[in-house]
Amino acid sequence: GISDRALYDNIAAQVAEQGIPIRDDLISPGPMYYPGKSGGKMEQAIGKAVTGGTEEYINMPKAFQDKGSADFLAHELGHKHLQNKKYLKYIQHPAASMLAPMGSMGSFAMGLTHDEDRSPWADAAVVTLPSVPLLAGEGYASYKGDKLLRRAGANPAQLRQARGALGKAFGTYALMGLGNSAINYGLGRWMGGEDAT
Numbered sequence: 001g002i003s004d005r006a007l008y009d010n011i012a013a014q015v016a017e018q019g020i021p022i023r024d025d026l027i028s029p030g031p032m033y034y035p036g037k038s039g040g041k042m043e044q045a046i047g048k049a050v051t052g053g054t055e056e057y058i059n060m061p062k063a064f065q066d067k068g069s070a071d072f073l074a075h076e077l078g079h080k081h082l083q084n085k086k087y088l089k090y091i092q093h094p095a096a097s098m099l100a101p102m103g104s105m106g107s108f109a110m111g112l113t114h115d116e117d118r119s120p121w122a123d124a125a126v127v128t129l130p131s132v133p134l135l136a137g138e139g140y141a142s143y144k145g146d147k148l149l150r151r152a153g154a155n156p157a158q159l160r161q162a163r164g165a166l167g168k169a170f171g172t173y174a175l176m177g178l179g180n181s182a183i184n185y186g187l188g189r190w191m192g193g194e195d196a197t
Contacts, residue, residue, distance in 0.1 A: 010152035071162035078144030092137035
């Protein structure tokens with residue numbers, strides 16, 4: 001079968017087909033897609049504040065490049081493919097990403113003001129819904145990344161490894177968003193004098 005290095009090189013060729021460079025910008029702690037001018041004004045402003053420019057690129061730290069992490073490169077290329085979608089790209093817009101922490105704060109308020117007349121579904125929605133755009137964007141990038149790995153010639157063992165690594169990363173996003181919201185909801189119930197169970 002294809003080697004891990006050859007698989008990485010095949011994915012890198014697909015990135016080149018999209019006309020975007022792969023860099024190690026020493027700013028981002030891990031792999032990340034920056035939409036540059038293909039994003040909106042807000043994304044360009046954030047990109048300029050973080051990276052000093054508005055160029056579209058994929059950040060791959062040197063350690064990931066040296067290891068030949070095709071799984072993470074394919075995932076970030078999946079974000080580029082999502083950015084190419086006319087309407088779906090908005091689920092990975094920075095404003096949508098900010099819903100998760102806002103939902104976490106809202107969860108605290110819902111817990112604090114909880115009363116028996118309000119449906120538990122309303123509370124559950126405030127805890128869960130703000131994380132949906134972030135998780136949907138990450139889910140799409142992983143789904144597309146899996147297809148790109150197949151196109152690049154990944155063998156079954158490489159696909160299993162990629163799904164495991166990206167599944168862990170997805171779980172981290174889910175726990176950050178949903179976990180923080182659930183904790184804040186419980187804290188709000190406790191501070192409001194209600195038993196959170």
